[in-house]
Amino acid sequence: MNDAARYYQTRYQPDPRRAAVWRVICRWLQREIPAGAHVLELGAGYGDFINQIQAARKVAVDIAEQVRTTAGPGVETHVGSCTQLGFAGDHSFDIVFASNLFEHLPLPDLERTLAEVRRVLRPGGKLLVLQPNFRYCYREYFDDYTHVMIYTDRSLCDVLTAAGLEPVRVRPRFLPFSMQSRLPAAPPLVWLYLRSPIKPFAGQMFVVARKPGV
Template sequence: MALETAENVKEIYRSRFLDTGIAKRNQVWRTLCSSYFDDAMCREGSVLDLACGYGEFINNIDVKEKYAVDLNPDAKGYLKSDVSFRSCMANDLSHIPSNTLDRAFTSNFLEHLPDKKNCDLVLKEVLRVLKPGGRFIILGPNIRYAYREYWDFYDHYLELSHLSLEEGLKMNGYTVVHNIPRFLPFTMAKNQPTHDFLVKAYLAMPFVWRFFGKQFLVTAQKPHKI
């Protein structure tokens, strides 16, 4: 966290998303949300997108109350009007009261934290803002399966597998309710097929994930009594 500033995050976002294309990413996430992640939400409840990027998830998810945070202040310009945005560090959600959110979500963020101490701070802060029974859904590169591609990105620091993340979540007060070691491919950049039909077909065939998936999907819950 301390290794990144708003300015260099802005530059990383601009250069990296140009490789994939914002429109392409948004198209994929529209399908991911409608065909998969919408079912994990409380439609009439609330969700926080932690490190929201350009809003690919939060703009497309079907939830009544939407919140997003990102260190990059440019993110706000890409978010829809129904998203409440704050440019801030992920370990300081002081603008959100405790025990208020039904869901929190993050995609490809924890690996950018400099160490597990900072990861603990983020996990604890998300736990604070979740309601009892609320869930934190985490998507990210699984170092067990993406150990080569992982180091192609200069701002990757913290190596996590589905097992180490589960252990960290438990140590910080969560109960892990779902742990999928291999979910999505590592990246949608370059020549990865991203047509709606192909994304839907991939999501509908979990047995295929074990061959192509290099990102974990871990869902953790805040206990009703802690």
């Protein structure tokens, strides 16, 4: 069993509640995805995002082999590191999505990943990042033993800017830190939470960064 498999077994097991919550999150995120878009998800995990969004082309990348079996119909899969997206041509995606990924990467790996993101995005394409915000979840942040970097809404925007991506929308408080939050996970309540300006227990941020161009 490799490190990725051990992590999935220990910290990130399948959970039907998560898929239901992600169905609602994807409904909200769909507004960021233009019709006919080509979408790439980095660190796709169980496919809770890529399986449920609407797009002309959907591609999932993960270092764990299970991405091949959890990806839904019509989703292309690639097992490998997000630091090397050799399967993707330049300017080949409209949207790149990453959820709870960057905090697991040492800074040099994140810099390589963002360079690849900038390469594969079309001019005007967007990187969507859902990410723990250390500013609001510092007590629980290192409950995940694989977290190696700390990001706040400010530092994440600085990293993205340094990589040549322009942050255009930032929500410092977007969702609770994890499925173990005290908030109910019923889909109607998740939808209300996403739309509400009041975010109790929020520990995740959402950032949209644009590749300069047309």
